[in-house]
Amino acid sequence: MLSLRGVRKSYGGTPALRPVDVELAAGELVVLTGPSGSGKSTLLMIAGGWETPDGGEVVPHPPLPDLPVERMSWQDLGFVPQSISLFEELTLADNLALARGSAGGGELLEALELGHLAERRPGEVSRGEQQRAAVARALVASPALVIADEPTSHQDHRRAQLVLGLLRAAADRGAAVLIASHDPAVVSRADREIRLGAGAVTRG
Numbered sequence: 001m002l003s004l005r006g007v008r009k010s011y012g013g014t015p016a017l018r019p020v021d022v023e024l025a026a027g028e029l030v031v032l033t034g035p036s037g038s039g040k041s042t043l044l045m046i047a048g049g050w051e052t053p054d055g056g057e058v059v060p061h062p063p064l065p066d067l068p069v070e071r072m073s074w075q076d077l078g079f080v081p082q083s084i085s086l087f088e089e090l091t092l093a094d095n096l097a098l099a100r101g102s103a104g105g106g107e108l109l110e111a112l113e114l115g116h117l118a119e120r121r122p123g124e125v126s127r128g129e130q131q132r133a134a135v136a137r138a139l140v141a142s143p144a145l146v147i148a149d150e151p152t153s154h155q156d157h158r159r160a161q162l163v164l165g166l167l168r169a170a171a172d173r174g175a176a177v178l179i180a181s182h183d184p185a186v187v188s189r190a191d192r193e194i195r196l197g198a199g200a201v202t203r204g
């Protein structure tokens, strides 16, 4: 589903991501771990096609359309950004409808204990509720590839399990799911862990 071979990235000459290989198959949930600054978010942005690596190869199967992140197709790729990034002027239900291309997704909101908040806008719900809505949006169009950046970072233990249960179920239905996380609960539900080293490269 997704192959990254030797991808690396620097910003202003400072390495953000050291060369890394990631192979992600359909039906697999893989977690990226590593210290803060080790390049997890950078790798996810490269995997989603929003950042260009300085070297290495990225092969999504099937190829992702060449669209900026704000115009991405949620049918191809479900994305939970670290910044959450729901449309502020739309209700939670309408955020899902936009991703799905039609109304629906109520059962996902219910499963994430958001059913009673469906008609509220993101600014009218908590950060954790916004994050769960972003997870629902990523899954609502049943994409073949799901990329999630710390999707449990604003959740209590019980809600983290709800989020993980849905991401695990997406993988079990055949999606390829790539998650960056520090959360041991995520690692415990993953099929594999890929650990990134420290971001800085020792020279000399």
Ligand SMILES: Nc1ncnc2c1ncn2[C@@H]1O[C@H](COP(=O)(O)OP(=O)(O)OP(=O)(O)O)[C@@H](O)[C@H]1O
Residues within 6 Å of the ligand: 011, 015, 016, 017, 034, 035, 036, 037, 038, 039, 040, 041, 042, 043, 180, 199
């Ligand atoms: N747009 C950018 N410009 C300059 N430096 C950047 C940029 N994006 C990331 N970096 C740097 O690249 C390194 C890797 O960042 P990244 O966000 O990928 O790490 P991370 O492992 O996701 O960290 P965290 O766990 O704290 O979210 C960091 O040192 C960061 O400061």
